[in-house]
Every structure is written in C-alpha cells, then in structure tokens.
Amino acid sequence: MDTFEIDGPVRLSGTIDVAGSKNATLPIMAGALLAGGQTIIENAPNLADIAGFETILQSLGVPTQRSGGNLAIDATKIENPVGEYDLVRKMRASICILGPLLARCGQVKVSMPGGCAIGDRPVDIHLRGLKELGAQIHLENGYIVATVPPGGLRGKQIFLGGPFGSTVLGTDNVMMAACLAKGTTVIESAACEPEVADLANFLNAMGAKIKGIGSPRLTIEGVKELKPIRYKVIGDRIEAGTFMVAAAITGGSLYVRHCSLNDMVAITDRLNHIGVDVEETPDGCFVNRSGPIRPADITTQPYPGFPTDLQAQFMTLLALANGNSVITEKIYPDRFMHVAELNRMGAGLRKEGPSVFIPGTDKLVAAPVMASDLRASAALVLAGMAAHGKTIINRVYHIDRGYEKIEEKLNAVGAKIYRKQI
Ligand code: EPZ
Numbered sequence: 001m002d003t004f005e006i007d008g009p010v011r012l013s014g015t016i017d018v019a020g021s022k023n024a025t026l027p028i029m030a031g032a033l034l035a036g037g038q039t040i041i042e043n044a045p046n047l048a049d050i051a052g053f054e055t056i057l058q059s060l061g062v063p064t065q066r067s068g069g070n071l072a073i074d075a076t077k078i079e080n081p082v083g084e085y086d087l088v089r090k091m092r093a094s095i096c097i098l099g100p101l102l103a104r105c106g107q108v109k110v111s112m113p114g115g116c117a118i119g120d121r122p123v124d125i126h127l128r129g130l131k132e133l134g135a136q137i138h139l140e141n142g143y144i145v146a147t148v149p150p151g152g153l154r155g156k157q158i159f160l161g162g163p164f165g166s167t168v169l170g171t172d173n174v175m176m177a178a179c180l181a182k183g184t185t186v187i188e189s190a191a192c193e194p195e196v197a198d199l200a201n202f203l204n205a206m207g208a209k210i211k212g213i214g215s216p217r218l219t220i221e222g223v224k225e226l227k228p229i230r231y232k233v234i235g236d237r238i239e240a241g242t243f244m245v246a247a248a249i250t251g252g253s254l255y256v257r258h259c260s261l262n263d264m265v266a267i268t269d270r271l272n273h274i275g276v277d278v279e280e281t282p283d284g285c286f287v288n289r290s291g292p293i294r295p296a297d298i299t300t301q302p303y304p305g306f307p308t309d310l311q312a313q314f315m316t317l318l319a320l321a322n323g324n325s326v327i328t329e330k331i332y333p334d335r336f337m338h339v340a341e342l343n344r345m346g347a348g349l350r351k352e353g354p355s356v357f358i359p360g361t362d363k364l365v366a367a368p369v370m371a372s373d374l375r376a377s378a379a380l381v382l383a384g385m386a387a388h389g390k391t392i393i394n395r396v397y398h399i400d401r402g403y404e405k406i407e408e409k410l411n412a413v414g415a416k417i418y419r420k421q422i
Pocket of ligand 1: 167
C-alpha cells in the first residue's frame with residue numbers, strides 16, 4: 001500500500017490541468033450498454049475507479065479498450081447481464097449498470113452495493129423508479145434481480161425525491177431505462193448535477209429524446225434503439241474545486257485549466273466569501289489568495305447547492321481561517337472521516353450531529369494521518385501542503401480512485417509530495 005510524504009508549508013503557483021469528470025464518465029460508460037456497437041468516450045480520466053468499471057463491463061462480456069484519453073466500449077452483445085458481488089462491492093457507482101442492462105437485455109442481476117466510508121448508501125429510490133416503469137424486482141441472496149414485464153417497460157410520471165433530496169445515480173438509472181421504454185416518462189425531482197446533464201446529452205447524441213436537461217423535471221420519450229457514438233465528457237468540477245482550494249490554502253496562485261465555472265457557482269461563492277480571488281478565463285480560472293482566510297458557513301445540498309464532494313476540502317481550508325466557521329453535511333450526515341485526522345494536525349474541530357464547528361487556527365502541524373474516503377483523503381493532501389513539517393498519509397489508494405496522478409500535478413506547481421511504496 002502506497003503512502004504520501006508531504007513537506008510543508010509550500011506556496012503553489014503555475015498551471016494545473018483538470019481531467020475529465022469521473023462522475024460523468026462512470027454513468028456514461030454504463031450508458032454505452034444501451035447501444036449495440038462500439039462507443040468511444042473521449043477525455044475519460046485514467047483512474048482506478050474507471051479501470052474498476054471497465055472490469056465490470058468486461059465481466060458482462062463487453063470488451064473495453066483504452067488508448068490515451070479515449071475509452072472504447074463495444075456493447076455489440078452482452079453475454080452475461082450479471083453484476084457480480086466481488087466487483088460491485090468495490091465501487092458504489094456500479095449500481096448504474098442496472099437501468100441500461102434492464103432496458104437492453106430485459107433482465108439483470110446486480111449485487112446490492114455495500115456501504116462505504118461516507119455512510120450507508122441505499123438504492124431504494126433507484127428500485128422504486130424502475131418498478132414505476134414496470135420492472136419486476138426482488139432481492140435474492142444480496143442480489144437485485146430485475147426483469148421487464150411482457151411488452152417491455154412503459155413510461156410514466158415518476159417522483160424520484162428522497163429524504164436527502166434528489167439522487168444522482170438514481171436519476172441516471174431511471175433515465176437510461178426510460179430511453180428504451182414505450183411511451184413518455186417524466187421524472188420529477190430529478191438530480192440536476194452537471195454530470196447527470198452530461199449523461200443526458202450523451203444519450204441524446206445516441207438518439208434518445210430527453211428534454212429538461214439540467215432541470216428537476218426530465219421528460220424522456222422512449223425510442224426503439226440507440227446508436228453507439230463518440231462523445232467527450234466534461235471536466236471534473238470536483239477535481240477543479242480541489243485544486244482551487246490548493247491555491248487558496250497555500251496562499252498561492254494557480255491557473256486551473258479545462259473546467260467550467262458555470263457549473264461551480266456555489267463553490268466560487270464560498271471562495272469569494274473566504275477571501276479567495278477567482279477570475280474566469282475561457283477555459284478555466286485564475287485562483288489566488290493574498291489576504292487572510294476568512295471564516296464561512298457552508299451547508300452541502302444537491303446541485304446547484306454546495307457539493308458534498310468538496311466538503312472535506314473546504315473544512316481543511318477553513319481550519320486556517322481567522323474566525324469561527326460551521327460546515328453542515330445534509331447529503332451524507334456521517335461524511336466526517338477527515339475530522340479526527342485534521343484534529344491530529346491541530347485543527348481543533350468539534351462535531352455536533354451533521355455539523356462541524358471550526359474554530360480557525362493560525363497553523364496546522366504535520367502528523368501521520370490515515371486516508372479514508374476519496375475526498376477526505378484529498379483534504380489531507382491539502383492539509384499536508386499547508387502544515388508545518390512532514391505529513392505522512394497512509395492508504396493513498398483512496399486518492400488514486402478519483403484523482404489522476406495528483407502528486408505529479410501538484411509537484412509541478414510547487415508541492416513536495418513523495419509517493420512511497422511500503
Ligand atoms: C453521486 O453518488 C456521486 N458519485 C457521489 O460522489 C456524490 O457524493 C453523490 O452523488 C452526491 O452528490 C457518482 O456520481 C459516481 P446520491 P450517488 O444517490 O448517486 C440518498 C465521489 O466522491 N439516497 O445522489 O450514489 C443517499 O444516501 C462520490 O466522487 C437514498 O436515500 O449519491 C444520499 O444521502 C462520493 N436512496 C443522498 O440520497 C437512494 O436510492 C444522495 O445520494 C439513493 C440515494
């Protein structure tokens with residue numbers, strides 16, 4: 001298992017490139033199952049989670065091939081519509097093969113995804129939505145077994161809201177199944193994340209008829225079949241946000257390239273409030289901080305609210321603010337694995353239910369810390385770059401799941417991160 005050794009404090013400056021979005025690429029890889037032929041995904045990031053999803057597609061009998069930033073998926077035939085437990089348990093996102101396999105093959109068996117470091121990850125809304133389309137679903141030895149009724153799936157008006165608001169992959173699953181259903185489906189309380197919009201645009205390019213993209217109401221008119229295509233995925237706004245915080249927390253200045261601030265308004269709103277300058281450019285933004293880090297209150301919400309996937313990174317930044325801040329986590333109330341680790345570095349955080357009180361301190365002190373979920377691990381890298389001394393991060397495989405060569409990218413702009421194999 002690799003570790004990172006990080007010397008701090010450093011000040012970052014230069015240009016850093018954002019990769020294609022992990023959370024757009026994964027459902028689009030699943031969407032490729034809807035078309036009999038070879039789909040090419042351009043700008044697909046080189047990540048452990050993407051490779052893991054390729055393994056799942058290959059286990060279905062669907063060959064994949066990567067060449068540079070392009071990923072080819074040949075779904076001409078699907079021999080084995082079964083998502084095996086051993087593969088699915090490693091990555092929650094694999095649940096999004098459920099909708100396309102059901103629609104394309106008429107039957108599917110997918111292991112229930114397990115929980116993970118950020119908390120319980122139910123799929124009840126996914127199953128509710130597919131049942132509304134007519135799917136017959138039951139659980140068998142930890143597997144979801146779904147079949148379409150005689151006559152196939154049938155479109156209808158479906159409410160997909162849950163106790164925490166909309167569901168990203170739940171919307172994806174139902175939208176993909178609805179593309180090949182008979183008649184029209186209206187999804188109310190659909191997720192509006194840019195990654196859901198990117199999937200919808202991908203499906204329309206394959207011949208689907210989806211309207212209301214980016215809004216909480218999606219209307220999908222079923223079609224007979226979809227065609228394989230070549231499609232370029234959007235930039236990763238969460239990686240971009242992580243790099244923007246890297247500039248802010250080190251008091252540096254970065255040109256963050258290949259991202260769209262149009263998808264990041266809640267993020268730039270908080271950065272401006274904290275005293276970070278963000279200047280938009282045609283293909284990204286300049287980010288720098290020269291003054292003090294000011295305190296802020298942040299509550300995570302479904303898009304266009306502040307994204308839960310940047311909660312840990314902003315907590316690290318606010319740990320160095322000149323006043324008290326509060327972060328409330330409304331999507332995953334237990335998503336605080338990073339709190340204890342940041343406290344080992346002197347952050348002085350206090351958790352009260354779904355909120356964390358952040359007193360603000362003038363410096364963090366380096367320490368050995370443990371990576372946990374993907375975004376908490378990225379937050380520890382940010383902390384290590386700002387802390388005084390040598391920070392050791394164990395289990396960095398969590399970071400490799402969602403960040404392509406993060407240490408190479410950050411070292412190229414002034415970080416001192418050394419990957420050690422142990
Ligand atoms: C997606 O997960 C992302 N993953 C997550 O990013 C992200 O944190 C999350 O959306 C929220 O934005 C991918 O896109 C691959 P949800 P998803 O269904 O779709 C509850 C990362 O770090 N819920 O939108 O699984 C759920 O428990 C990852 O890149 C139900 O109750 O999340 C949560 O509280 C982590 N029942 C809330 O809804 C359901 O059937 C939102 O979850 C489904 C979800």
